[in-house]
Amino acid sequence: MLSDHQGAHLMRVLVTGATSMIGDFLLPRLCQAGHEVIATSRKEHPPQQGIQWLRLDLSQPGALAKMGQVDVWINLTSLSLLRPAAAHMAESMGISRLIAFSSTSKFTKADARSSMDRRFARELKKSEDWLEAFCAEHGIHVNILRPTMIYCRGRDKNVTTILRFIERFGFFPLVGGGKGLRQPVHAEDLAMACMQILEHNQLPSRGYNLSGGEILSYREMVERLFAVLNRPVRIVPVPLFAFRWAIALARLLPGYRFLTPDMACRIMKDMVFSHQAASRDFGYKPRPFQP
Structure with missing residues (x-):
């Protein structure tokens, strides 16, 4: 682990996407920690002690034109939204450090059956490449963080969706035996990673994969969710074609419209990534899966 800490160095920190589960x-x-915090949201936000809330839409040209000087920018929203703000990032804002979230979907969806998923992976890579080049050109230290499946009970679209399905129907359909490996990471551990990065001023400009502290199969993950709800485990094996059809039907229900039939294929795929570099460089230590 690198040991050069910023310690008591207090900074003016901009957090975009601040209403996300990581932002919470x-x-x-x-x-x-004593930092001056500017948090943004696309909607009005009630006053909060110690935080300056701004209503701001990054997709709008000139959104950050009047932001003023900022030491660190932590972006919790889409990487693609950084490009319109690039000019202000380098000039009027005077940013020296940037922490931006991407996703390990850059790797897991690169060879997906779905053209939409493959396009998403290409866009992530394109955004990362652009951001790294831009920051190198303008002397901005950047760390791009790629989490695996993020969860926070009641807030995420993965674990919470499974929990709600079990609560509603009392069972869970599973394709391919649910053998694909997962490494879910809690949103709080990602917030802690940001804090740890801020404490180290000698980190290299690079990306880090941030996975959870436990590797388990998709089936084991679902079984643990049954236990959380104190329900008997009722997992129904379903053929791939039937599972894809069921997801297509589920999309008709409120709360399930983000599902895609190709998610069925990913259940059988391993999505495990080492976070050794993050542990070595800034002490990242995620918890085991605790929904």
């Missing part, structure tokens, strides 16, 4: 855990930690 990050903002209070930034305030507790």
Whole structure:
């Protein structure tokens, strides 16, 4: 682990996408550390002690034109939204450090059956490549963080969706035996990663894969969710074609419209990534799967 800490160096920190589940855990930690926090949301946000809330849409040209000087920018929203703000990032804002979230979907969806998924993976890579080149050109230190499946009970679209399905129907359909490996990461651990990065001023400009502290099969993950709900495990094996058809039907229900039939194929695929570099460089230590 690198040992050069910024310690008591307090900074003006901009957090975009601050109403996300990671933001829920990050903002209070930034305030507790004594940093000056500017948080943005596309909607009006009630006043909050220690945080300056701004209504801001990054997709709009000139959204950050009047932001003023910022030491660090932590972006919790889409990487693609950084490009319109690039000019202000380098000039009027004077940013020296940037922490931006991407996703390991850059790798897992690169060879997906779905053209939409493959396009998403290409866009992630394109955005990462552009951001790294831009920051290198303008002397901005950048760390791109790629989480695996993010969860936070009641907030995410993965674990929470499974929990709600089990609560509603009392069973869960599974294709291919659910053998694909997963490494879910809690949103709070990602917020802690941001804080740890801020404490190290000698980190290299690079990307880090941030996975959870436990590797388990998709089936084991679902079984643990039954246990959380104190329900008997009722997993129904389903052929791939039937599972894809069921997902297509589920999309008609409120709360399930983000599902795609190709998600069935990913259940059988391993999505495991080492976070050894993050542990070595800034002490990243995620919890085991605790829904």
